[in-house]
Amino acid sequence: MTSPPPSGRSEAAAPAFQPTTDASWVWGLARRSAEEALVRLAEHDSLHLQAATAARLRTTYFLLDPERVFRRACSRIAIAAAEMNGDMPPEETLADWFHERIDEATGDVLLKDAQALREGLTHDEDLSHYDFFVKACFVVPENSLFVSVQFNGLPLECRETFFALFIEHRTIAEALAAGLGPEDRLRQNAQRGLDAAAGINPRAPSWREVADDTIGPWWAQDDAFDGVPEDSR
Structure with a gap:
């Protein structure tokens, strides 16, 4: 593939x-x-x-x-x-x-x-x-089936947001113009797509509950989407 x-x-x-x-x-x-x-x-x-x-x-x-x-x-x-x-x-x-x-x-x-x-x-x-x-x-190969099932089982709007931002490389402004907003919804769907693609099980305890906010992939940090230029929103 x-x-x-x-x-x-x-x-x-x-x-x-x-x-x-x-x-x-x-x-x-x-x-x-x-x-x-x-x-x-x-x-x-x-x-x-x-x-x-x-x-x-x-x-x-x-x-x-x-x-x-x-x-x-x-x-x-x-x-x-x-x-x-x-x-x-x-x-x-x-x-x-x-x-x-x-x-x-x-x-x-x-x-x-x-x-x-x-x-x-x-x-x-x-x-x-x-x-x-x-x-x-x-993703480690041993987890690849789980990750595939998890991502492809997401709601349509989550998968569409993932494709728009991370495969088609659209800007946030372009994604919002395509009807994938509002911005809070876009962020939530992007987060769900990235978590699924990384193999993070939303139903299991995870590094999100750890006080050290440097643990976990960059996209999961609370400020991952901060600092975006105004003209990109």
Whole structure:
């Protein structure tokens, strides 16, 4: 899993996913064999579903391995297409249809991780699934599954705030202009996102209760957001 690029900063925005009637082969092939459709979707990706999956994860604010979700989305697409007996959705609704399958695949991955955590597993066998948390947030690999479940289980507005401030690198003023305020709410959501990404369990006693306020990551200090220039608020 690679770290999400800073949207609108160092890389151009990904083009919108626009499947057309060229995708009709999916329904034709799936009608004969969902397994063959799955293999072709995953191995050839002529529809650019992998890029569409990565883009969808960014717009729904989930920190998941795009490759992992893509593979599951291919399965969802092949099965759903087979159940439609060759009847492809109208072209004007095709993008929405694919996005729904990607969202279902995202839900499948989230459910699998949550179940693995409940069963006492510390991480999936492939640690690359949690690269962002291990490499960018310095989470120890043994805690990476817990951190992934904790962050991706946050409310939408917390994840959106985290993406805006720490992945897209927007200023506080830009985040407020995007509707992520008021400022107190922005700070609270940013704090929750950072704590989750760092593996801090809000239900457990922590360094927050220690008198020494130098303990803990910089973003958790009471004055972490102080001293922001007025024109950045």
